[in-house]
Amino acid sequence: MRETYLLKIGNVIRELPLIQVSDNLKIASFVILGDTEIVTDAASIIAGKLPEADFLVTAEAKGIPFVHEVAKNLGMPRYIVARKSVKAYMERPLEKTVRSITTQAEQTLILDGPDAEALKGKRVVLIDDVVSTGESLRALEELVNDAGAEVVGRAAILAEGEAGDRNDLIFLGKLPLFPIDR
């Protein structure tokens, strides 16, 4: 039998499959890429909860449709996407590599130079789909700080595990972790 977790965001209900990610842990798989409804609903709700800011910033790839919708809701013509590798179109890219506290894995995020320059001295809200350990969000925050911007808010559709206790994060729902008894 397939194990699932029932999630409700706004008027949308999704049955999330549980997937095993390590010997002793399953997580509920929440993939917003491809889900027009949940992105549209969640964006319209969260847009009303954000502090005033000059730019929304996300990291590729799963948060992209969500940040696009939030920007539209706020009437913002532009948002900024940090990429995971340097692209041909980039000029003077600004790069940041952050080491994971828990896994020691390195994560690199990159801003196109003109985007980094646009951020200087500006107020930023960081946008993500799901915040769990918080390390991806921290990497994005350090990159945005390097560009000279101030992070005035952090928002995600869901907070997973201990991220559900954060009071510096705006989110619409909590996602439990599913430890495996052995």
Next chain:
Amino acid sequence: MRETYLLKIGNVIRELPLIQVSDNLKIASFVILGDTEIVTDAASIIAGKLPEADFLVTAEAKGIPFVHEVAKNLGMPRYIVARKSVKAYMERPLEKTVRSITTQAEQTLILDGPDAEALKGKRVVLIDDVVSTGESLRALEELVNDAGAEVVGRAAILAEGEAGDRNDLIFLGKLPLFPIDR
């Protein structure tokens, strides 16, 4: 002096920077990631030009906000994104590696298993931001065919270089190439 190319799509005008990509070629850099306006306008125009289909499919990452908007315009609750690497959330991923005719570089695209199964026997429109050599689109088409779907249309915001002569591609504007005289 910065060289640029003036592009008009719907009611939106953008000054695209020319960037040098090889010894003898510059291209106009068109990056829709982060541009709420052009994505929204282009999607509403192109949605009216597409053949009837069961699914829209794109490859990450630049086409994601565009496919999201096109799906919304067509009232489609779901679309499908092929990823460039296997992700933790995937079950029974369907993988396709295609070798570039011109550069010999390999490109791998991956569908999550449930997405691949959903595509079986279905009509698909492929969505991209810019089609140039057509190789990325061909890789996506081969992957979608492997999943058992029929490609009934191909659409992009812009057709670059010789792609502007394609009659199997729906697009809103042509983007010239800029050869360098030496």
